[in-house]
Amino acid sequence: MPELPEIEVLRRSLAPRLVGEAVARVAVREPRLRERVRPRELAGLAGQTVRALGRRGKYLLIHLDGKKGCQTLVVHLGMSGRLTLAEGRAPDEPHEHVAIYLRSGAKLRLRDPRRFGLVRVVATDRLARDPHFAGLGLEPLAPEAAEDLAGTMLREAARGRRGPVKSFLMDAGVVVGVGNIYATEALFRAGIHPLRSVARLSPARWDLLAAAVVAVLRQAIGQGGTTLNDFADGEGRSGYFQVSLSAYGREGEPCGACGAAIRRIVQSSRSTFYCPRCQR
DNA sequence: CGTAGACCCTGCGCGC
DNA sequence: TGCGCGCAGGGTCTAC
Secondary structure, three states: OOOHHHHHHHHHHHHHHHOOOEEEEEEEOOOEOOOEOOHHHHHOOOOOEEEEEEEEOOEEEEEEEEOOEEEEEEEEOOOOOEEEEEOOOOOOOOOEEEEEEEOOOOEEEEEOOOOOOEEEEEEHHHHHHOHHHHOOOEOOOOHHHHOOOOHHHHHHHHOOOOOEHHHHHOOOOOEOOOOHHHHHHHHHHHOOOOOOEHHHOOHHHHHHHHHHHHHHHHHHHHOOOOOOOOOOOOOOOOOOHHHHOOOOOOOOOEOOOOOOEOEEEEEOOEEEEEOOOOOO
16 A cells, blocks of 8 residues: 555654654554564553654654653554544454554554554664664655755666666665555656666666656655555545556556557566556 | 565455 | 455565
8 A cells, every 4th residue: 555655644644643642552452464563562652752753665653752762663554554543432443453542542543454564663763773774775755865866876776786677666775665656657757668677777767767756756745645445644534646647557548648558567476557658 | 696476464346 | 146366555585
């Protein structure tokens, strides 16, 4: 479900409602997520106050202040995760694996049918060294990257590598947050064929691609993310970037630019959509 | 070393 | 109507 824009939309929707709230208790109902949830680790959040919400790639970071220093609740939504804030006594929903009760009476609930998600508590000052974050690549919307996630940075990262440009874009060791939808869309906008080798892209086209990545992510955030099935922000609101998708999910439909039929292929067992005429 | 594929899990929509 | 199949926005591990 969620790529960078969806997590950013979630972060922005939750922040004003969570910051300053104190945790009353945490309930773990199903610990078998991608990584086993440790109930005692989460229980330690009781009494702590939310200080700020951050994001790294597709990870949502909920920073808290406690007696034992600052801790960060790290949440990854996998494919099917939803994190929503419910006011008052909300009944548990199916697949609501973790519930964080706040002193205000509200409940932050994590639902994740496929259980590809992840919830952990990490000391804030050790985040950068945590195995989940240590190997991550460029943050595409960070101020220092966004203005010139310039082809130069991507091109440097691609030096000595081979393989298709779409897989490269989706490699979190290169750029974080770009998943199947936004890699597909960025390549469409840049007019680059998803199977093209990273070894065979001119500097000018790296620039085009970098700009396309930043533009598509920004636009998606502005439109509340992409809701295909079930994405919703912290208050349950859907996004509407799906109406702006040019290639993703449009197999057989005419390309908006040239009219040729959009094609679907499978790359490392993920669907890729592209225009055979516009993308070379 | 890098890359391709299997795998983790449930739910949904489609064709028969 | 019911069933089986393929497919789904994520990441990680193994086998080449």
